[in-house]
Amino acid sequence: MIGNLVFHIGDPKNGSSSIQQAMQQRACHCETVSYVCQEELNASAMAYAIDPKRRAEKEQGKKRRKLLFSQKADWARSHEADLGLISAEFFSAVPPKALIKALEEFMPQYTETARIVAYVRPHAGRALSGYAQRVKTGTELCTLDESIEGQKKRRMLKYAQRFLRWQNKFGDRFTLRPFLRSEMRDGDVVADFFETVLQGAPFRLDPISSTNESLSLEEVAAMRRVQRRLVADGVPEFMRLSLGGAIGRALAATPGRYRTKMALSRAHAEALKTLFVEDAEQLDQSFFGRPLMVGELNAAIEKGLLQGQSLEPLDYYPETQLWRLERIAGDIARLVNAQPRGWRLEYQRRIGQRLDRIEDQKDTEVLRENATRVWALLDELIAELLPPKAAAAE
Template sequence: MVGEIVFHLGDCKTGTTSIQRTLAAGKVTSAGRSVIYSTRSHHIPLASTLNRAAEAKFADKRFSDLAQKLQRSSADTAIVSAETFEFVDPRKLEQMIDRHLAPWKGKMRFISYVRPHADRMVSGFAERTKQGWHTGSMDDLADRFDKKGLLHFAPRFQRWRDTFGEAHSVRPMVRSLLRDGDVVNDFLHFVFEGESFSYEPVPVANESLTLSDLAALRRMHGVLERRAGSAAAVQAARRTFGWNLAILLSDLPKPEDAGKPRLHEALAHRLIETYREDAETVDRAFLGFEPGTGPLSKALHDAPARAVPAPQPIAAEAYFEPAALRMIDGTAELFARMLHDQPELMAKAMRVPGPGAVSAPSRPQNKGKGKPGPGRTPGARRAARLKGGPAGRKAQPASAAGRLARRLPKGLRRKLSPLRRYLP
């Protein structure tokens, strides 16, 4: 079995995608230590069982599956990475460790990266806007963050420290303080504890969006919310839509005068008043800096100097002519139809494969033993229908009942399918 487990806990917007893609590509090597990364992307489904009620029923299964993979491996270090551990109660993770990962108790390390408050506010606004979680202003989001305590980092880190002691480390997501200015290098230095290592960097799309990008996405999500419905599958497809459209937009040339989302001065001063004490506590208690000299305190102090004088407009009308708005609305209406009718299929089709990505295995078509016989494969069945079937039955034009059946929900369509032969 593996020798130890390193849990990479996030936070969100701290280079987690770069770390995960590098690990998933399998290009990390060290002469003195071997590693295993047991997923093709990330361990968010594992973390979700601990912070999402709908996923809780899968917790034992997913942690048991992880334990079995680690038992079978002879690697020195296993890495588990999910930025959504940020939203997990560490005591719940401790319970799963006791239940499924007990052989590695005392052989675990945990690391969180923390982004300064002002930067996290701006990146959080862009992230939630592109995925349709937030359609208001940055001030509105600041109210929500404050109410939920999402940017009060010190209490959360203290809960992890209380649960796992000195095994939990915190690193600042500040380029000048990262090893070689790179979060992947910094993280791997933590994993290998100073031993030499090498890795091949994996290109990661720069997902920074312009103000006009965000305004267009905000308007499109408004149409999708009104027209596509609120089913869980539709909501998930909307997030996939926003996420992957942002990646595509990031790869396209940007106008020279394109602006990026920024704090305005009044909000920057408000953040200072709200989070000054939290920044000082994180700097002192978790990063080891003297009061007032740490990276979070400095970044918060400098926020007004980097802010714009007034709030930036968020309405699409501020960036697009009527003809462009018409095209945005029409495109969103078309996507709304497709998301409403086939949300799972659309979500799958919209995903942008990353470097080294592996396609998900298709569902086995042969439910019996052995190979499918002649004419039993899905392709053969479709061909047979077009040619009139194995018995030479000629294809019939679609009846009114058939046309109606195709418009029914898939579940009801399957239930009625045995009766279609008796319908006129």
């Protein structure tokens, strides 16, 4: 049986994908502490199952919760290791008491010993990267100006009270690390994560490929058009999220793409400081003992652009190329709406998020054909997201 569990709970946009890829690849080698990782790429399904905001149907939610935590209990019993690592960035939005209750019910041996590790990205950087991520996955299609104005209502960047709830429930078994290169081991979140999890035991890391790489400014602008078409054609949010993830992964491996980094204007940074300076002060006082988060808010203002960047697709792509993007997005929408299990199941299998295969499903040939056609269209879409000259050469 596993000796103890460590839950990595995010936050989102804090290197979770890289950590999970390193876990899945067993990239960390330690001679003094043995560990085993979750079989799936991430444990998001577990996090969703105990999130009261996501359990729309109470009875169905209870069944899902029982199934997933029972499976993880079986996993813990079937392995001999000092540590079991479970990672899902969406645990960070779950009430800590919901995780404790699930442990008490399904894995009581870990209730008093389980450890929690979280990372927190400074407010300004998180607001920017979160916006780009939401555009990529189709959950936000407004301008950056509108997104920052909307931060007044968002709760995820109100860090202090949320992380204090975890600390109050888990005490010194909760560790919050700043997502800052200057503060992380070797300036790398993967190295820092294993340093934290292994509590200083010596280890070495195999290199891992870049994952969940941020989109460029130009790509974010174009994705607003792509995702707007998917929304207009009735593609559900969970499917838009997977399509955005696939596009991002493909672009990360594509040469000749746009490379302009998104940046905040000085006005954006000043607005974010006004919104979050009190939270930053509380976070620094409660967890870091020095002005890390406040300092980053000030630095964002100093580095801010005098004029904001354009997110108008026509500033980077000709209308004919944008029209082709929308047409391809429309073709993708028809296919995934017709067979929601086809391409998405294959995508989740490819990235290790689920272990079953199309071959395990009914209508195997229909699903496989659907997936093949969607992949081909995604290749076309990636080509159209390249700069006009590069796209024309494809």
